[in-house]
Amino acid sequence: MLGKLIKHEFNATARIFLPLYLIMLLLSLINRVMFSIDNLSKPLKTIRNFSIAMYVLSILAAIVVTFVIMILRFYRNLLSDEGYLMFTLPVKPSQHIISKLIVSMIWNIGTLAVVALSLLAMLGTRDNLESLKEILDGLLYGLRLGFGDKYGLVIAEYAILLLVGTVMQILMIYASIAIGHLFTEHRVIGSFAAYIGINTIVQMISTIIMLIWTNIELSMLNYSPYYSELNEWESSISILEAVPSKVFPFSIIFTIILSVVYYIVTNYIFKKKLNLN
Amino acid sequence: MSVILECNALSKRFGSTLALDNFSLRLERGKIVGLLGPNGSGKTTLIKIINGLLVPNAGGITIAGMAPGVETKRIVSYLPEKTYLPDWMKVSDTIRFFKDFYEDFDEKRAYDMLHRLNLDPSKRLKSLSKGTKEKVQLILVMSRRADLYCLDEPIGGVDPAARDYILNTIITNYDENATIIISTHLIADIENILDEAVFIKAGRLVLHAPVDEIHEKEGKSIDTLFREVFRC
Numbered sequence: 001m002l003g004k005l006i007k008h009e010f011n012a013t014a015r016i017f018l019p020l021y022l023i024m025l026l027l028s029l030i031n032r033v034m035f036s037i038d039n040l041s042k043p044l045k046t047i048r049n050f051s052i053a054m055y056v057l058s059i060l061a062a063i064v065v066t067f068v069i070m071i072l073r074f075y076r077n078l079l080s081d082e083g084y085l086m087f088t089l090p091v092k093p094s095q096h097i098i099s100k101l102i103v104s105m106i107w108n109i110g111t112l113a114v115v116a117l118s119l120l121a122m123l124g125t126r127d128n129l130e131s132l133k134e135i136l137d138g139l140l141y142g143l144r145l146g147f148g149d150k151y152g153l154v155i156a157e158y159a160i161l162l163l164v165g166t167v168m169q170i171l172m173i174y175a176s177i178a179i180g181h182l183f184t185e186h187r188v189i190g191s192f193a194a195y196i197g198i199n200t201i202v203q204m205i206s207t208i209i210m211l212i213w214t215n216i217e218l219s220m221l222n223y224s225p226y227y228s229e230l231n232e233w234e235s236s237i238s239i240l241e242a243v244p245s246k247v248f249p250f251s252i253i254f255t256i257i258l259s260v261v262y263y264i265v266t267n268y269i270f271k272k273k274l275n276l277n
Numbered sequence: 278m279s280v281i282l283e284c285n286a287l288s289k290r291f292g293s294t295l296a297l298d299n300f301s302l303r304l305e306r307g308k309i310v311g312l313l314g315p316n317g318s319g320k321t322t323l324i325k326i327i328n329g330l331l332v333p334n335a336g337g338i339t340i341a342g343m344a345p346g347v348e349t350k351r352i353v354s355y356l357p358e359k360t361y362l363p364d365w366m367k368v369s370d371t372i373r374f375f376k377d378f379y380e381d382f383d384e385k386r387a388y389d390m391l392h393r394l395n396l397d398p399s400k401r402l403k404s405l406s407k408g409t410k411e412k413v414q415l416i417l418v419m420s421r422r423a424d425l426y427c428l429d430e431p432i433g434g435v436d437p438a439a440r441d442y443i444l445n446t447i448i449t450n451y452d453e454n455a456t457i458i459i460s461t462h463l464i465a466d467i468e469n470i471l472d473e474a475v476f477i478k479a480g481r482l483v484l485h486a487p488v489d490e491i492h493e494k495e496g497k498s499i500d501t502l503f504r505e506v507f508r509c
Contacts, residue, residue, distance in 0.1 A: 004377050012363065077363070084361040088328050089378045090350040184292065272332050275291075276325075 001091045005099035010106075012077070013069055017107055020062050021114045027055040028118035035122070055122070059115055066111045070104045070170060075177050079187075083276045093270035097174060097263060104170050150244045157248035164255045171262035172198060178269040202258065209254075217242070280342075281306045281425050281456045282327065287336035289322050289480075296322040297333065298480035306424070307453045309470055311488075311499070312460040314477035315507050320460040321358065323477070324427045327458075328355045341424055351380070354423035358430045360410045362402050368413055369398040375417050387420035390446060394439060408434050415443055419450055426457040432466060444470055464500045474499050476506055 034040070034048040078086055078096055086096060143151040176198060180191025217239075282304040289297040297319045304310055312320050325331040326338060329345035340349040362371050368391065375382045391398055394412055402410055411434045418426065428447075432440045448470050451457055459467055474491060476483035483506060488499060495502055 001378070008374065008377070012365070015365070081359040081361050082363055084330070084355075084357040084359050085363075087330055088350055088353075088355050090347045091378075092347055274330060274332070276330055 001089075002095045002099055005091060005095055006102055009073070009077075009099050009103040013073060013103060013107060016065065016069060017110065020058070020065060021110070024055070024058040024062060024114055024118050025121065027051055027058055028122035031055055031122045055118075059118075062111050062115065066107050069107070071173055071177070073104075074100050074174055075191075078270075079177065079181050079276065081276075083274075087270075087274060087276070093274075094267050096270070097171075097266055100174070101167065101170055105167065108166055108170075146240050147244060150241075153244045154248070157244060157252065161248060161252050161255065164252055164259065168255045168259040168262070171259050171266070175262035175265045178266040181269060181275070182273055184275075198262075206254070279306050280304070281340065282458075283337075283339045284323070284326075285337040287323070287326065287333045287338060289319075289326065289331060289333045295480050297326070300336070300477075300480060300482055302475065302482060302485060304456055304458070304473075306456050308472040309448070309451075309457045309459065310473045310475060311464065311467060311471040312458050312475050312477065313462070313464055313499070313503055314483075315462060318477045319480040320477055321429055322480075324355070324357075324429050324458070324460060327425070327427055328353060352424040354379075354418045354421040354426045356415060356418040356426075356428045356431055358433070360407060360414065362410065362414060364403040365401065367399055367401050368396060368405075371402070371413065371417060372398070375420070379421050381422040383420050383422060386450070387416055390416045390420065394442065408436065408439075411435055412439060412443070419443075419446055422452065422455075424455055426451065426455065428457065428459045430461055431459060432461065432463060440466065464503050465498075468499050471499070476503070478507065 030051045031048070034044070034051065037044070040048060076082060078100070087093070140151070143154060147154050173195065176195035177191045179194035180187045180189075183190035280303055282302065284300055284302045287297050287300040288295065300319070300323065312323070314320050322331060326333050327340060327345065329350060338345060340353060343349050366374070372384060372387050375387070376384050388398065391413075394416070396409065396413065396416075402413070405413070411431075415428075415431055415435075418428070426447075431447075432443060435443060444467065447457060447459075459471075461467060468488070471488045473485065473487050475485045491497075491499060491502060
């Protein structure tokens with residue numbers, strides 16, 4: 001049944017995303033052709049400028065649409081009148097959450113991929129690709145300088161953090177909408193309030209954890225019997241070393257815990273507190 | 278006779294109002310039951326609880342012996358008062374959707390009914406009037422071979438001609454093991470298809486009896502009795 005939900009959710013959203021992606025790619029190809037012509041006549045220049053502007057707009061539109069559709073699908077499909085259809089299907093509430101989350105993730109990654117692809121299609125000349133390679137090499141060099149042979153781990157952990165971070169953000173919005181649903185009136189305002197509330201609480205918790213952690217680390221350094229300038233140099237090294245061994249792993253675990261909490265809250269409200277208008 | 282629905286001392290509270298108050302009811306298979314009561318008497322609340330859209334504060338409920346959940350949703354076909362189909366879908370999309378999720382959905386029956394009511398399956402719901410959307414929903418719901426049908430105000434927004442066809446469809450389409458609950462306050466229109474009447478007032482059960490028995494005992498129609506019981 002989860003597969004069917006995902007398929008349906010995909011159908012319901014693809015009709016918006018696919019045309020948008022197509023427009024973006026088409027505009028980037030038009031721009032590519034325009035860029036390749038050396039002496040543009042004046043009217044062609046105007047067209048070129050216009051199509052560049054349209055391309056930039058299409059990227060902005062895709063980002064906004066990805067975000068808005070994520071919220072709208074969850075709210076409208078599950079908690080407005082359409083909820084009467086969805087919540088009487090023979091599926092578990094958790095499957096609704098998971099299917100919406102998976103499809104949202106697909107479009108998040110999809111939008112990113114299509115933007116990258118269109119940039120490549122538009123600007124991917126041999127010269128540009130070579131300078132891109134140089135930039136990436138420089139980045140890798142810097143990472144290697146900072147993290148030594150752990151630079152691969154840093155990249156992998158960062159990628160994981162981005163991924164779980166996106167999942168967490170989506171689930172946080174879902175939980176806020178679900179909490180807003182607990183109000184009898186002004187549910188949209190309730191959702192916004194819930195979002196701000198959750199954000200504040202999480203900020204507070206992470207600040208407290210950061211403070212405790214840096215205090216422990218600092219105290220270990222300060223009270224070390226051989227405190228010297230050499231130790232200060234070592235301390236900056238140890239902070240860099242902490243990134244792959246402590247900071248990133250901890251952030252990943254913290255993000256996963258938050259995601260699970262948001263999921264449980266949303267699922268509980270759907271199971272026990274559902275009250276469609 | 279086996280029991281399809283059993284409510285045991287159900288209570289549901291919304292803030293300070295009791296929508297259902299110690300409500301008990303037992304329905305057998307093979308009946309067409311009128312759930313009758315004025316606005317705000319708890320009809321919709323009861324139907325939502327049967328369909329797992331609300332969780333009661335107290336009391337128990339079973340459908341074919343099971344608490345509301347995935348298994349009961351498989352065998353209960355529900356028509357809410359809302360128009361709940363996504364606007365962007367075509368009528369044929371909604372049929373595919375139902376076929377996808379409900380094993381008991383009879384696609385042929387749905388297309389037959391659409392044809393009879395002159396509804397074009399290739400039309401988008403967006404382009405249909407409210408009454409036409411309600412017809413589509415009713416067709417979808419009645420095209421399932423469910424054990425329990427819950428129809429919440431199924432004929433309110435539909436014109437009298439279609440109303441007759443729909444009521445006729447309901448009677449001719451349901452098999453003898455299924456029970457249909459019809460919630461309405463348009464009693465006169467459905468009186469002659471009902472087997473049983475359930476009167477509900479302020480969340481409490483007032484009366485549950487076979488229609489024939491009411492006719493015999495009281496010597497009056499359900500409609501007249503309703504007007505007496507719920508006199509304002």
